[in-house]
Amino acid sequence: MADVAQHAGVSGQTVSRVVNNSPRVDPATRARVEQAMATLGYRPHRAARALRTGRTHTIGLVVSTLATVGNSRMLQAVADAAASRGFALTVVTLGYSDDISLAFERLVEQGVDGAIVLNEATAAARGARIPLGLRLVVVDSLPDDRFVSVQTDHAGGARSAVEHLLQLGYETVWHVAGPRGSFAAEQRENAWRETLASAGARVPQVLRGDWSAASGAAAGVQLAESGATAAFCANDQMALGVLRALAEAGRRVPDEVAVVGFDDVDDAAQYRPPLTTVRQDFDVLGERAVAMLVHAIDGGESDHDERVATTLVVRQSTRVVDYDAR
Template sequence: MAEDEGTRAATIFDVARLAGVSHQTVSRVLNGLPNVRPATEQRVREAIAQLHYSPSPAARALVTRRTRTIGLITPNNVDHGPASIAMHVNIAAREARYSVDAVSTAGADASAVRASIEALLRQRVDAVVVVVADVPALEVVSAIDVSVPVVASASVPRPGPRIVSIDQYRGARAAVAHLAEQGHTRILHVAGPAGAPDANERVRGWRDELAARRLEIIEPEHGDWTAASGFGIGGTLDLPHGSAVFVSNDQMAIGLMSALRQRGLHVPEDVSIVGFDDIPEAGYLFPPLTTVRQDFAALGRAIVQKVLVALDADGEETIDTPLPAQLVVRESTRPVGPADDAATPTSDASTGAPRA
């Protein structure tokens, strides 16, 4: 028996006829794409409500030739920054009614990143987002030519139209400026891996702020983002009274502070410390850590918005200003004061031996 016309489920074409628009316009409204007049969108939504239209993912894919799926490539690690970006891309994608297929790269080399992109393309994703943690991945993203938009979360001196970032450079300069304004003239840097774009931008900001203030630049020590590497570096740093250290992430700062305690040094009485990221634990350390906060929720929303614009045939792609980072001042920094010789004996910073 033929299906009764009155009980047949409405289609996107029924909505288009009732609203007096094309089915492509209905699709744009359903997908939350820009460049639809408010009055037109209102007519479409009224038609959707009147017909009780509820598109299935399969129907949407047939009409739009899209799967409403974003491919997400993350580094093969559990560092706070990339993990937070991935989480907030998922949240923003869900709010835009997209699903996310996530993969981790098998290595840091260019071929591993390219293989991950190709694997996602076989899943018919509409776009690919790459959370860039090293220079080879950035080079692949910059050079690859595929059939879908590729958007990168990457820290670079000159962003491109499909690159979204938080301003690591100005965040680093704010951290160093804070220490300099407290009277510190010896401001060391514990950097991240030399091949990491985030670490490179933080080094660049640290150098430029010191140079602008005519302060001595001592070559940074490089860790691997882990607390263990910060602890190892903290055991050997030359830290006379009044020194300060800008650390490229909070985990390494935690390890550094632990090493200083073992050496008998006090934070911030002997050494002021600034981290980067503002991990959830930063405010609960002893002392609470001064750090640079990254708004990963805003970054996730900006990445997904960049994807939506890239998917919109009429969308205008622009080069956006990096999102700001915010200095959060807590108790691990303080103005330089005279050494407290009456305090509990501390160690000589360069040797670890007790002071006389």
């Protein structure tokens, strides 16, 4: 930093302010310092900075698995949001039998400034011992006074999916649910059931999957055998499996069976037929989770949780029902 200061003709404090993105540097001076840094090949040394400030500018991320689309999309969103704020990311994945408390301890040993817990791992977080001083934001969780949370409006999204199908004229809607223990799956299933009950519609037996297309295909076989005419799937991957199973059973979508998913993955518009689905905004979720955590790291107080709205995206896998034509 002394070399940079000498090359740019400024004080060492000015270089420090530029490195730390302080607003107390005029644009011309900042440009001169950045040019000197580029010329000399200067890079901030994280370890040295951590010794001086007590912070590593590293965020921990705890996730049960990266095999699901939702978790991998959230990882990308969190990584992008962290990088935009100058934070590195350390990821810890859990086996289903792992103790999340051990994951917290590993992150503390690595000196993270705080941590974010994603989706299925949040159930373990609610009962875990959280190390003293570890700032924590949980994505998709019931309220807990030990941490703040941000979540998709799963119930609102599921309600919009079921109401869409009922408004098209379907007498009831079957549900391919996510795995037990998942906060998101539970919220979507409960809203499906409550929406049908409020409309006076019959509530069919729940068909349960594990988020994978293969489990959706297995549920699709049961849907085809049941004579179902409309189905709401708890994610798009399972909806993809349902579409395949229905096609193999000779049940046409949407002419004989309407299908709605949840997530709006990048390929949902390319399914055959293009999938009507509930879009959850992973980018906003990741951004809000990181913003809330950085706010806590900076000493800010947060006394409320946040909820991110969903949007129903209507495509060709649903249509107005015409029972006379059946």
